[in-house]
Amino acid sequence: MSNEVRFPVLSSDQAAEGLVATWFVADGESVKAGQLIAEVQVDKVSAEVQAPTAGLIRIIAGAQATVKQEAVIAVIE
Numbered sequence: 001m002s003n004e005v006r007f008p009v010l011s012s013d014q015a016a017e018g019l020v021a022t023w024f025v026a027d028g029e030s031v032k033a034g035q036l037i038a039e040v041q042v043d044k045v046s047a048e049v050q051a052p053t054a055g056l057i058r059i060i061a062g063a064q065a066t067v068k069q070e071a072v073i074a075v076i077e
Contacts, residue, residue, distance in 0.1 A: 002055075002075045003052050003075070004075055005038075005073055006071065006072055007020070007040055007061075007069050007071045007072075010040070010043075011045070011069065014069060014070075015068070016068075018040055018069055019041045019042075019064065019065070019066055020040055020061050020065045021038075021040060022038065022039050022063050023037065025057055027058060028058070030055070030057075031051040031055065033052065033054045035051045036049075036050055037074070038074075040073075042069065049073075053076055054076075055077050056077050057074050057076050058074060058077065059074045060073055060075065061073040
C-alpha cells in the first residue's frame with residue numbers, strides 16, 4: 001500500500017503555488033515515519049515535510065519544482 005506525501009497548505013490562498021525547495025532524501029531511499037524528507041516554501045513561508053510512514057520514497061516533484069498546495073509531491077511504498 002502506498003501513502004501520498006502532499007505539499008502542505010501554507011497560504012490561505014488555496015490556488016497559491018509553492019516551491020519544493022530541497023529534498024533531504026533521494027528517490028528510492030528508505031525512510032522512517034517522522035523523518036524529515038523535504039523543505040517547501042510558499043511566498044516567504046518555509047515548512048519542513050516529514051514522512052507520514054516508513055517505506056521507500058518515490059519523488060514525483062523534484063527539487064525546485066513549483067506545485068500547487070496539497071499536490072502530491074512523493075509516494076511512500
